[in-house]
Amino acid sequence: MASQFSGVLQLTDLDDFITPSQECVKPVKLEKKPGKSLAKIRIEDDGSYFQVDQDGGLQKLEKAKITLNDCLACSGCVTSAESVLIAQQSQDELFRVLNHNKTSTEQTVVVVSVSPQARASLAAHFGLSSTDAGRRLTAFFKKLGVHHVFDTGFSRTFSLLESQREFVERYQRKEQDKKALPMLTSACPGWICYAEKTHGDFILPYISTTRSPQQVMGSLVKGFFAEQQNLTPKQIYHVAVMPCFDKKLEASRSDFYMNESETREVDCVITAGEVLKMLEQEGLSLSAVEPAPLDSMFSSVCGDALLRHAGSSSGGYLHHVYTYAAKQLFGVEVKDMTYKAVKNNDFQEVTLEKDGTVVLRFATAYGFRNIQNLVQKLKRGRSPYHFVEVMACPSGCLNGGGQLKPLPDQSSKELLQKVEELYKAEQTRDPEEEERVSNLYRTWLENMGEERARRLLHTQYHMVEKATNGLTIKW
Numbered sequence: 001m002a003s004q005f006s007g008v009l010q011l012t013d014l015d016d017f018i019t020p021s022q023e024c025v026k027p028v029k030l031e032k033k034p035g036k037s038l039a040k041i042r043i044e045d046d047g048s049y050f051q052v053d054q055d056g057g058l059q060k061l062e063k064a065k066i067t068l069n070d071c072l073a074c075s076g077c078v079t080s081a082e083s084v085l086i087a088q089q090s091q092d093e094l095f096r097v098l099n100h101n102k103t104s105t106e107q108t109v110v111v112v113s114v115s116p117q118a119r120a121s122l123a124a125h126f127g128l129s130s131t132d133a134g135r136r137l138t139a140f141f142k143k144l145g146v147h148h149v150f151d152t153g154f155s156r157t158f159s160l161l162e163s164q165r166e167f168v169e170r171y172q173r174k175e176q177d178k179k180a181l182p183m184l185t186s187a188c189p190g191w192i193c194y195a196e197k198t199h200g201d202f203i204l205p206y207i208s209t210t211r212s213p214q215q216v217m218g219s220l221v222k223g224f225f226a227e228q229q230n231l232t233p234k235q236i237y238h239v240a241v242m243p244c245f246d247k248k249l250e251a252s253r254s255d256f257y258m259n260e261s262e263t264r265e266v267d268c269v270i271t272a273g274e275v276l277k278m279l280e281q282e283g284l285s286l287s288a289v290e291p292a293p294l295d296s297m298f299s300s301v302c303g304d305a306l307l308r309h310a311g312s313s314s315g316g317y318l319h320h321v322y323t324y325a326a327k328q329l330f331g332v333e334v335k336d337m338t339y340k341a342v343k344n345n346d347f348q349e350v351t352l353e354k355d356g357t358v359v360l361r362f363a364t365a366y367g368f369r370n371i372q373n374l375v376q377k378l379k380r381g382r383s384p385y386h387f388v389e390v391m392a393c394p395s396g397c398l399n400g401g402g403q404l405k406p407l408p409d410q411s412s413k414e415l416l417q418k419v420e421e422l423y424k425a426e427q428t429r430d431p432e433e434e435e436r437v438s439n440l441y442r443t444w445l446e447n448m449g450e451e452r453a454r455r456l457l458h459t460q461y462h463m464v465e466k467a468t469n470g471l472t473i474k475w
Helices: 091-103 116-126 130-144 152-172 189-206 213-228 246-251 272-281 317-330 368-379 412-424 435-442 451-457
Strands: 040-043 049-052 058-061 109-114 148-151 236-242 268-271 340-344 347-354 357-366 387-391 465-468 471-474
Touching: 091 109, 091 268, 091 272, 109 116, 109 130, 109 152, 109 213, 116 130, 116 236, 116 272, 116 412, 130 148, 130 272, 148 152, 148 213, 152 213, 152 317, 152 435, 152 451, 189 246, 189 368, 213 236, 213 246, 213 451, 236 246, 236 272, 246 268, 268 272, 317 347, 317 357, 317 387, 340 368, 357 368, 368 387
Parallel strands: 109 148, 109 236, 236 268, 357 387
Antiparallel strands: 040 049, 049 058, 340 347, 347 357, 465 471
16 A cells, blocks of 8 residues: 555455454545644554554544445455444334335335345254244234245346356357456456456456346336336335345445436345344344245245255356356256365365366365455466456355354354254255246347347446545556
8 A cells, every 4th residue: 555544554464354454544635834744643542543643642533434335345344233334224224114115105115125044044053944933024024014035046047047147148258348247246346346457458358247136136126016016216225135235235336326216226235133123123033033924026935845956055156157058068967066176275276087087177165365366366367267267255245244253152164054054954946947937038028139138238347547535546
Protein backbone atom coordinates (compact mmCIF):
# COMPACT_ATOMS: atom_id res chain seq x y z
CA MET A 1 0.00 0.00 0.00
CA ALA A 2 1.08 3.62 -0.43
CA SER A 3 2.95 5.05 2.54
CA GLN A 4 0.25 7.68 3.03
CA PHE A 5 -2.03 5.03 4.53
CA SER A 6 -2.14 3.75 8.05
CA GLY A 7 -0.32 0.48 8.60
CA VAL A 8 -3.42 -0.92 10.28
CA LEU A 9 -4.92 -1.15 6.80
CA GLN A 10 -2.47 -3.94 5.97
CA LEU A 11 -3.79 -7.49 5.97
CA THR A 12 -1.83 -10.12 7.81
CA ASP A 13 -3.16 -13.21 6.06
CA LEU A 14 -5.62 -13.38 3.20
CA ASP A 15 -6.53 -16.95 4.09
CA ASP A 16 -7.83 -15.78 7.47
CA PHE A 17 -11.39 -15.47 6.19
CA ILE A 18 -13.51 -16.84 9.01
CA THR A 19 -11.65 -15.20 11.90
CA PRO A 20 -10.45 -11.88 10.48
CA SER A 21 -7.19 -10.49 11.78
CA GLN A 22 -7.91 -6.81 11.21
CA GLU A 23 -10.86 -4.51 11.58
CA CYS A 24 -11.85 -2.68 8.44
CA VAL A 25 -10.66 0.91 8.61
CA LYS A 26 -11.01 3.71 6.12
CA PRO A 27 -7.65 5.06 4.88
CA VAL A 28 -7.00 8.56 6.27
CA LYS A 29 -4.75 11.05 4.54
CA LEU A 30 -2.70 13.01 7.05
CA GLU A 31 -1.61 16.44 5.87
CA LYS A 32 2.08 17.05 6.53
CA LYS A 33 2.66 20.48 8.03
CA PRO A 34 5.93 22.33 7.35
CA GLY A 35 8.59 21.68 9.96
CA LYS A 36 6.59 18.99 11.73
CA SER A 37 6.64 15.24 11.50
CA LEU A 38 3.47 13.26 10.88
CA ALA A 39 1.28 12.64 13.89
CA LYS A 40 1.32 9.23 15.52
CA ILE A 41 -1.79 7.08 15.95
CA ARG A 42 -2.44 5.27 19.22
CA ILE A 43 -4.97 2.45 19.48
CA GLU A 44 -6.60 1.94 22.87
CA ASP A 45 -7.66 -1.42 24.32
CA ASP A 46 -11.29 -0.67 23.45
CA GLY A 47 -10.36 -0.22 19.80
CA SER A 48 -10.66 3.59 19.74
CA TYR A 49 -8.07 5.63 17.83
CA PHE A 50 -6.22 8.74 19.08
CA GLN A 51 -3.91 11.05 17.19
CA VAL A 52 -0.86 11.89 19.33
CA ASP A 53 0.52 15.35 18.62
CA GLN A 54 4.20 16.30 19.05
CA ASP A 55 3.41 17.97 22.35
CA GLY A 56 1.76 14.78 23.64
CA GLY A 57 -1.81 15.99 23.19
CA LEU A 58 -4.47 13.45 22.21
CA GLN A 59 -7.19 13.91 19.61
CA LYS A 60 -9.80 11.17 19.30
CA LEU A 61 -10.43 10.04 15.73
CA GLU A 62 -13.85 8.98 14.57
CA LYS A 63 -14.30 5.46 13.30
CA ALA A 64 -14.98 5.41 9.59
CA LYS A 65 -18.41 4.51 8.32
CA ILE A 66 -18.42 2.34 5.22
CA THR A 67 -21.12 1.14 2.88
CA LEU A 68 -21.30 -2.32 1.38
CA ASN A 69 -20.15 -0.97 -1.96
CA ASP A 70 -16.96 0.40 -0.35
CA CYS A 71 -15.93 -3.08 0.70
CA LEU A 72 -12.94 -5.00 -0.62
CA ALA A 73 -14.15 -8.37 0.73
CA CYS A 74 -10.68 -8.54 2.22
CA SER A 75 -11.42 -11.16 4.89
CA GLY A 76 -12.05 -8.52 7.51
CA CYS A 77 -15.37 -6.92 8.30
CA VAL A 78 -17.40 -8.77 5.66
CA THR A 79 -17.25 -11.88 7.81
CA SER A 80 -18.22 -10.19 11.08
CA ALA A 81 -21.76 -9.03 11.80
CA GLU A 82 -20.46 -6.47 14.29
CA SER A 83 -18.07 -4.77 11.86
CA VAL A 84 -20.16 -3.95 8.80
CA LEU A 85 -22.77 -1.23 8.73
CA ILE A 86 -25.60 -3.11 7.03
CA ALA A 87 -28.69 -1.11 7.85
CA GLN A 88 -30.51 -2.24 4.72
CA GLN A 89 -29.35 -5.85 5.03
CA SER A 90 -30.46 -7.18 8.41
CA GLN A 91 -33.18 -9.03 10.25
CA ASP A 92 -34.26 -5.68 11.71
CA GLU A 93 -35.14 -4.46 8.24
CA LEU A 94 -37.17 -7.62 7.59
CA PHE A 95 -39.03 -7.10 10.87
CA ARG A 96 -39.68 -3.47 9.86
CA VAL A 97 -41.31 -4.55 6.58
CA LEU A 98 -43.38 -7.24 8.31
CA ASN A 99 -44.56 -4.82 11.00
CA HIS A 100 -45.44 -2.23 8.37
CA ASN A 101 -47.61 -4.82 6.63
CA LYS A 102 -49.57 -5.33 9.86
CA THR A 103 -50.53 -1.67 10.13
CA SER A 104 -50.72 -0.53 6.50
CA THR A 105 -53.42 -0.94 3.90
CA GLU A 106 -50.73 -1.14 1.20
CA GLN A 107 -49.38 -4.65 1.53
CA THR A 108 -45.93 -5.74 0.38
CA VAL A 109 -45.66 -9.39 -0.62
CA VAL A 110 -42.75 -10.81 1.36
CA VAL A 111 -40.82 -13.71 -0.17
CA VAL A 112 -38.00 -15.56 1.62
CA SER A 113 -35.65 -17.88 -0.27
CA VAL A 114 -33.46 -20.16 1.87
CA SER A 115 -30.13 -21.61 0.77
CA PRO A 116 -29.48 -25.33 1.42
CA GLN A 117 -26.24 -24.50 3.28
CA ALA A 118 -27.93 -22.11 5.71
CA ARG A 119 -30.74 -24.62 6.21
CA ALA A 120 -28.23 -27.37 7.02
CA SER A 121 -26.48 -25.11 9.55
CA LEU A 122 -29.74 -24.43 11.38
CA ALA A 123 -30.64 -28.12 11.21
CA ALA A 124 -27.36 -29.08 12.89
CA HIS A 125 -27.84 -26.50 15.63
CA PHE A 126 -31.33 -27.75 16.50
CA GLY A 127 -30.77 -31.46 15.92
CA LEU A 128 -33.09 -31.73 12.90
CA SER A 129 -32.82 -33.14 9.41
CA SER A 130 -32.29 -30.55 6.69
CA THR A 131 -35.76 -31.11 5.22
CA ASP A 132 -37.38 -30.94 8.66
CA ALA A 133 -35.55 -27.67 9.29
CA GLY A 134 -36.89 -26.41 5.95
CA ARG A 135 -40.49 -27.19 6.89
CA ARG A 136 -40.10 -25.57 10.31
CA LEU A 137 -38.45 -22.50 8.80
CA THR A 138 -41.39 -22.24 6.41
CA ALA A 139 -43.77 -22.29 9.38
CA PHE A 140 -41.68 -19.79 11.36
CA PHE A 141 -41.43 -17.25 8.58
CA LYS A 142 -45.11 -17.54 7.69
CA LYS A 143 -46.06 -17.05 11.34
CA LEU A 144 -44.14 -13.77 11.21
CA GLY A 145 -46.11 -12.68 8.14
CA VAL A 146 -43.97 -13.90 5.25
CA HIS A 147 -46.14 -14.97 2.31
CA HIS A 148 -43.88 -17.45 0.46
CA VAL A 149 -40.76 -19.45 1.40
CA PHE A 150 -38.68 -20.90 -1.44
CA ASP A 151 -35.50 -22.99 -1.74
CA THR A 152 -32.50 -21.65 -3.66
CA GLY A 153 -31.63 -25.23 -4.55
CA PHE A 154 -34.27 -24.69 -7.24
CA SER A 155 -32.61 -21.59 -8.68
CA ARG A 156 -29.23 -23.30 -8.47
CA THR A 157 -30.52 -25.72 -11.12
CA PHE A 158 -30.50 -22.81 -13.57
CA SER A 159 -27.00 -21.81 -12.46
CA LEU A 160 -25.68 -25.32 -13.05
CA LEU A 161 -27.32 -25.69 -16.46
CA GLU A 162 -26.03 -22.31 -17.59
CA SER A 163 -22.52 -23.06 -16.25
CA GLN A 164 -22.44 -26.36 -18.12
CA ARG A 165 -23.43 -24.74 -21.38
CA GLU A 166 -21.09 -21.78 -20.90
CA PHE A 167 -18.10 -24.06 -20.29
CA VAL A 168 -18.67 -26.06 -23.48
CA GLU A 169 -18.95 -22.81 -25.47
CA ARG A 170 -15.69 -21.53 -23.94
CA TYR A 171 -13.90 -24.83 -24.58
CA GLN A 172 -14.92 -24.80 -28.23
CA ARG A 173 -13.48 -21.30 -28.76
CA LYS A 174 -10.33 -21.74 -26.66
CA GLU A 175 -8.03 -21.60 -29.69
CA GLN A 176 -9.38 -18.21 -30.78
CA ASP A 177 -9.82 -16.77 -27.25
CA LYS A 178 -6.81 -17.25 -24.98
CA LYS A 179 -8.83 -16.18 -21.94
CA ALA A 180 -11.76 -18.52 -22.55
CA LEU A 181 -10.17 -21.06 -20.20
CA PRO A 182 -9.87 -21.80 -17.40
CA MET A 183 -13.44 -20.90 -16.57
CA LEU A 184 -13.67 -19.80 -12.95
CA THR A 185 -16.97 -20.05 -11.07
CA SER A 186 -18.80 -16.89 -10.06
CA ALA A 187 -21.24 -17.98 -7.33
CA CYS A 188 -19.02 -16.72 -4.46
CA PRO A 189 -19.33 -12.91 -4.09
CA GLY A 190 -16.32 -12.67 -1.75
CA TRP A 191 -14.14 -14.09 -4.51
CA ILE A 192 -15.78 -11.87 -7.15
CA CYS A 193 -15.30 -8.72 -5.06
CA TYR A 194 -11.65 -9.63 -4.46
CA ALA A 195 -11.10 -10.33 -8.17
CA GLU A 196 -12.68 -7.06 -9.30
CA LYS A 197 -10.82 -4.88 -6.81
CA THR A 198 -7.48 -6.68 -6.78
CA HIS A 199 -6.82 -8.21 -10.21
CA GLY A 200 -9.28 -6.30 -12.38
CA ASP A 201 -9.16 -6.71 -16.14
CA PHE A 202 -6.60 -9.51 -16.04
CA ILE A 203 -8.79 -12.01 -14.18
CA LEU A 204 -12.33 -10.95 -15.11
CA PRO A 205 -12.46 -12.58 -18.59
CA TYR A 206 -11.86 -15.99 -17.00
CA ILE A 207 -14.84 -15.71 -14.64
CA SER A 208 -18.13 -17.36 -15.57
CA THR A 209 -20.89 -14.90 -16.37
CA THR A 210 -23.54 -17.20 -14.91
CA ARG A 211 -25.45 -15.69 -12.01
CA SER A 212 -25.35 -17.24 -8.56
CA PRO A 213 -28.42 -19.12 -7.25
CA GLN A 214 -29.28 -16.10 -5.08
CA GLN A 215 -29.45 -13.77 -8.06
CA VAL A 216 -31.19 -16.30 -10.30
CA MET A 217 -33.84 -16.50 -7.60
CA GLY A 218 -33.96 -12.70 -7.71
CA SER A 219 -34.80 -12.89 -11.41
CA LEU A 220 -37.43 -15.55 -10.77
CA VAL A 221 -39.12 -13.73 -7.88
CA LYS A 222 -39.07 -10.20 -9.29
CA GLY A 223 -39.73 -11.44 -12.83
CA PHE A 224 -41.74 -14.60 -13.37
CA PHE A 225 -43.35 -14.71 -9.91
CA ALA A 226 -44.34 -11.04 -10.08
CA GLU A 227 -45.99 -11.61 -13.47
CA GLN A 228 -47.86 -14.66 -12.20
CA GLN A 229 -49.14 -12.76 -9.17
CA ASN A 230 -50.04 -9.64 -11.18
CA LEU A 231 -47.63 -7.59 -9.07
CA THR A 232 -44.97 -5.06 -9.91
CA PRO A 233 -41.44 -6.02 -8.79
CA LYS A 234 -41.53 -3.14 -6.29
CA GLN A 235 -44.57 -4.66 -4.56
CA ILE A 236 -42.44 -7.67 -3.59
CA TYR A 237 -39.88 -7.68 -0.79
CA HIS A 238 -37.43 -10.50 -1.46
CA VAL A 239 -35.22 -11.82 1.35
CA ALA A 240 -32.46 -14.41 0.89
CA VAL A 241 -31.16 -16.54 3.77
CA MET A 242 -27.51 -17.24 3.03
CA PRO A 243 -24.41 -18.82 4.65
CA CYS A 244 -22.16 -15.75 4.38
CA PHE A 245 -22.20 -11.98 4.76
CA ASP A 246 -20.70 -11.46 1.31
CA LYS A 247 -24.08 -12.30 -0.17
CA LYS A 248 -25.22 -8.92 1.16
CA LEU A 249 -22.54 -7.36 -1.02
CA GLU A 250 -23.79 -9.32 -4.00
CA ALA A 251 -27.39 -8.21 -3.54
CA SER A 252 -26.27 -4.57 -3.37
CA ARG A 253 -24.49 -4.66 -6.74
CA SER A 254 -25.79 -2.11 -9.24
CA ASP A 255 -25.97 -4.89 -11.86
CA PHE A 256 -28.88 -6.41 -9.91
CA TYR A 257 -30.87 -3.20 -9.55
CA MET A 258 -34.00 -3.02 -11.73
CA ASN A 259 -33.91 0.57 -12.97
CA GLU A 260 -37.38 0.59 -14.53
CA SER A 261 -38.99 -0.79 -11.37
CA GLU A 262 -36.65 1.08 -8.99
CA THR A 263 -36.04 -2.00 -6.86
CA ARG A 264 -33.39 -4.63 -6.25
CA GLU A 265 -33.89 -8.22 -7.30
CA VAL A 266 -32.91 -9.25 -3.76
CA ASP A 267 -33.93 -6.60 -1.25
CA CYS A 268 -32.36 -8.06 1.87
CA VAL A 269 -29.92 -10.84 2.76
CA ILE A 270 -29.77 -12.39 6.21
CA THR A 271 -27.51 -15.18 7.38
CA ALA A 272 -28.25 -18.40 9.26
CA GLY A 273 -26.89 -16.66 12.35
CA GLU A 274 -29.34 -13.80 11.92
CA VAL A 275 -32.22 -16.27 11.57
CA LEU A 276 -31.16 -17.69 14.94
CA LYS A 277 -31.33 -14.18 16.37
CA MET A 278 -34.85 -13.81 14.97
CA LEU A 279 -35.90 -17.06 16.63
CA GLU A 280 -34.41 -15.91 19.93
CA GLN A 281 -36.12 -12.53 19.59
CA GLU A 282 -39.45 -14.35 19.22
CA GLY A 283 -38.62 -16.65 22.15
CA LEU A 284 -38.68 -19.76 19.96
CA SER A 285 -36.57 -22.80 19.28
CA LEU A 286 -36.78 -24.05 15.70
CA SER A 287 -37.24 -27.61 16.97
CA ALA A 288 -40.40 -26.46 18.81
CA VAL A 289 -41.99 -24.87 15.73
CA GLU A 290 -44.68 -27.03 14.16
CA PRO A 291 -43.62 -27.87 10.59
CA ALA A 292 -45.59 -26.56 7.61
CA PRO A 293 -45.86 -27.86 4.03
CA LEU A 294 -43.07 -26.69 1.74
CA ASP A 295 -43.80 -24.12 -0.96
CA SER A 296 -43.21 -26.16 -4.10
CA MET A 297 -43.37 -23.38 -6.70
CA PHE A 298 -39.64 -22.53 -6.45
CA SER A 299 -38.33 -25.43 -4.39
CA SER A 300 -36.55 -28.64 -5.38
CA VAL A 301 -38.77 -31.26 -3.77
CA CYS A 302 -39.81 -34.87 -4.15
CA GLY A 303 -43.01 -35.41 -2.22
CA ASP A 304 -42.43 -33.59 1.06
CA ALA A 305 -38.62 -33.92 0.99
CA LEU A 306 -36.16 -31.33 -0.24
CA LEU A 307 -33.57 -32.39 -2.80
CA ARG A 308 -29.96 -31.38 -3.40
CA HIS A 309 -27.43 -31.48 -6.23
CA ALA A 310 -24.58 -33.97 -6.39
CA GLY A 311 -21.00 -32.83 -5.88
CA SER A 312 -19.50 -30.41 -3.41
CA SER A 313 -21.51 -28.77 -0.66
CA SER A 314 -20.73 -25.42 -2.31
CA GLY A 315 -23.16 -26.19 -5.12
CA GLY A 316 -21.52 -29.01 -7.03
CA TYR A 317 -20.40 -26.83 -9.95
CA LEU A 318 -17.28 -28.86 -10.72
CA HIS A 319 -19.22 -32.14 -10.59
CA HIS A 320 -21.95 -31.09 -13.00
CA VAL A 321 -19.81 -29.15 -15.45
CA TYR A 322 -17.28 -32.01 -15.54
CA THR A 323 -19.81 -34.77 -16.23
CA TYR A 324 -21.64 -32.64 -18.82
CA ALA A 325 -18.43 -31.61 -20.62
CA ALA A 326 -17.10 -35.18 -20.64
CA LYS A 327 -20.23 -36.35 -22.42
CA GLN A 328 -20.73 -33.39 -24.76
CA LEU A 329 -17.10 -32.94 -25.80
CA PHE A 330 -15.68 -36.46 -25.60
CA GLY A 331 -18.66 -38.83 -25.49
CA VAL A 332 -17.64 -40.16 -22.06
CA GLU A 333 -20.30 -41.11 -19.48
CA VAL A 334 -18.74 -40.35 -16.09
CA LYS A 335 -19.95 -42.69 -13.34
CA ASP A 336 -17.40 -42.02 -10.60
CA MET A 337 -15.09 -39.09 -9.92
CA THR A 338 -11.79 -39.35 -8.05
CA TYR A 339 -10.51 -36.18 -6.43
CA LYS A 340 -6.83 -35.74 -5.70
CA ALA A 341 -5.62 -33.26 -3.09
CA VAL A 342 -2.88 -31.13 -4.64
CA LYS A 343 -1.45 -29.12 -1.73
CA ASN A 344 -4.25 -29.32 0.82
CA ASN A 345 -7.84 -30.52 1.09
CA ASP A 346 -9.11 -27.15 -0.13
CA PHE A 347 -7.26 -27.50 -3.43
CA GLN A 348 -8.21 -30.69 -5.21
CA GLU A 349 -8.28 -31.72 -8.84
CA VAL A 350 -9.98 -34.29 -11.04
CA THR A 351 -8.90 -35.30 -14.54
CA LEU A 352 -10.46 -37.05 -17.51
CA GLU A 353 -8.23 -39.21 -19.67
CA LYS A 354 -9.01 -40.48 -23.15
CA ASP A 355 -6.64 -42.72 -25.09
CA GLY A 356 -3.97 -42.13 -22.46
CA THR A 357 -4.17 -38.33 -22.72
CA VAL A 358 -5.62 -35.92 -20.14
CA VAL A 359 -8.37 -34.04 -21.96
CA LEU A 360 -10.02 -32.30 -18.99
CA ARG A 361 -8.39 -31.07 -15.79
CA PHE A 362 -10.70 -29.49 -13.22
CA ALA A 363 -9.99 -28.20 -9.71
CA THR A 364 -11.53 -26.75 -6.56
CA ALA A 365 -9.78 -23.77 -4.92
CA TYR A 366 -11.22 -22.78 -1.54
CA GLY A 367 -9.81 -20.05 0.70
CA PHE A 368 -7.74 -17.02 -0.29
CA ARG A 369 -4.40 -18.81 0.06
CA ASN A 370 -5.40 -21.22 -2.71
CA ILE A 371 -7.06 -18.46 -4.72
CA GLN A 372 -3.83 -16.44 -4.67
CA ASN A 373 -1.85 -19.45 -5.84
CA LEU A 374 -4.33 -20.01 -8.66
CA VAL A 375 -4.15 -16.38 -9.79
CA GLN A 376 -0.36 -16.34 -9.71
CA LYS A 377 -0.24 -19.48 -11.87
CA LEU A 378 -2.58 -17.80 -14.35
CA LYS A 379 -0.39 -14.70 -14.48
CA ARG A 380 2.68 -16.82 -15.15
CA GLY A 381 0.85 -18.84 -17.81
CA ARG A 382 1.30 -22.03 -15.80
CA SER A 383 -2.28 -22.96 -14.89
CA PRO A 384 -3.07 -26.44 -16.23
CA TYR A 385 -6.81 -26.25 -15.54
CA HIS A 386 -9.83 -25.97 -17.80
CA PHE A 387 -12.27 -25.20 -14.96
CA VAL A 388 -11.93 -24.19 -11.30
CA GLU A 389 -14.65 -24.07 -8.64
CA VAL A 390 -13.57 -21.05 -6.57
CA MET A 391 -14.86 -20.24 -3.09
CA ALA A 392 -13.46 -17.65 -0.66
CA CYS A 393 -14.20 -19.65 2.48
CA PRO A 394 -11.94 -22.54 3.50
CA SER A 395 -14.06 -25.72 3.27
CA GLY A 396 -16.55 -23.85 1.09
CA CYS A 397 -20.05 -22.51 1.67
CA LEU A 398 -20.96 -24.76 4.59
CA ASN A 399 -18.20 -22.96 6.50
CA GLY A 400 -19.42 -19.48 5.56
CA GLY A 401 -18.96 -16.62 7.98
CA GLY A 402 -22.72 -16.30 8.50
CA GLN A 403 -23.24 -19.90 9.59
CA LEU A 404 -23.98 -20.81 13.19
CA LYS A 405 -21.06 -21.15 15.58
CA PRO A 406 -20.19 -24.31 17.55
CA LEU A 407 -21.89 -24.98 20.85
CA PRO A 408 -19.70 -24.77 23.99
CA ASP A 409 -19.04 -28.53 24.00
CA GLN A 410 -18.44 -28.73 20.23
CA SER A 411 -15.41 -28.03 18.07
CA SER A 412 -15.60 -26.18 14.76
CA LYS A 413 -14.46 -29.31 12.97
CA GLU A 414 -17.18 -31.43 14.59
CA LEU A 415 -19.86 -28.89 13.70
CA LEU A 416 -18.72 -28.60 10.10
CA GLN A 417 -18.75 -32.39 9.76
CA LYS A 418 -22.28 -32.55 11.17
CA VAL A 419 -23.54 -29.82 8.85
CA GLU A 420 -22.02 -31.59 5.85
CA GLU A 421 -23.61 -34.90 6.86
CA LEU A 422 -27.04 -33.26 7.06
CA TYR A 423 -26.53 -31.46 3.76
CA LYS A 424 -25.50 -34.65 1.94
CA ALA A 425 -28.22 -36.78 3.54
CA GLU A 426 -30.75 -35.29 1.10
CA GLN A 427 -31.53 -37.19 -2.09
CA THR A 428 -29.92 -35.82 -5.26
CA ARG A 429 -31.51 -34.80 -8.53
CA ASP A 430 -29.74 -33.97 -11.80
CA PRO A 431 -30.42 -30.47 -13.15
CA GLU A 432 -31.73 -31.92 -16.41
CA GLU A 433 -34.40 -33.86 -14.49
CA GLU A 434 -36.10 -30.77 -13.04
CA GLU A 435 -39.19 -30.55 -15.26
CA ARG A 436 -40.39 -27.20 -13.89
CA VAL A 437 -37.04 -25.66 -14.79
CA SER A 438 -37.36 -27.03 -18.31
CA ASN A 439 -40.85 -25.53 -18.56
CA LEU A 440 -39.57 -22.12 -17.46
CA TYR A 441 -36.85 -22.28 -20.11
CA ARG A 442 -39.46 -23.00 -22.80
CA THR A 443 -41.94 -20.34 -21.67
CA TRP A 444 -40.64 -17.51 -19.50
CA LEU A 445 -37.03 -17.58 -20.76
CA GLU A 446 -37.93 -18.32 -24.41
CA ASN A 447 -35.49 -21.28 -24.55
CA MET A 448 -31.93 -21.88 -23.38
CA GLY A 449 -29.37 -19.63 -25.03
CA GLU A 450 -31.86 -17.00 -26.17
CA GLU A 451 -31.31 -13.30 -25.43
CA ARG A 452 -33.86 -13.22 -22.60
CA ALA A 453 -32.20 -16.18 -20.85
CA ARG A 454 -28.78 -14.57 -21.19
CA ARG A 455 -30.06 -11.30 -19.77
CA LEU A 456 -31.83 -12.82 -16.77
CA LEU A 457 -29.40 -15.64 -15.93
CA HIS A 458 -26.04 -13.98 -16.59
CA THR A 459 -24.22 -10.88 -15.36
CA GLN A 460 -21.01 -8.90 -15.87
CA TYR A 461 -18.01 -7.80 -13.81
CA HIS A 462 -16.09 -4.55 -13.49
CA MET A 463 -12.60 -3.42 -12.63
CA VAL A 464 -13.20 -1.17 -9.63
CA GLU A 465 -11.54 2.14 -8.88
CA LYS A 466 -12.18 3.49 -5.40
CA ALA A 467 -11.98 7.11 -4.39
CA THR A 468 -11.28 7.80 -0.71
CA ASN A 469 -10.62 11.22 0.85
CA GLY A 470 -9.71 12.66 -2.54
CA LEU A 471 -7.37 9.78 -3.35
CA THR A 472 -8.16 7.40 -6.17
CA ILE A 473 -7.05 3.85 -5.54
CA LYS A 474 -7.16 1.02 -8.08
CA TRP A 475 -7.90 -2.24 -6.33
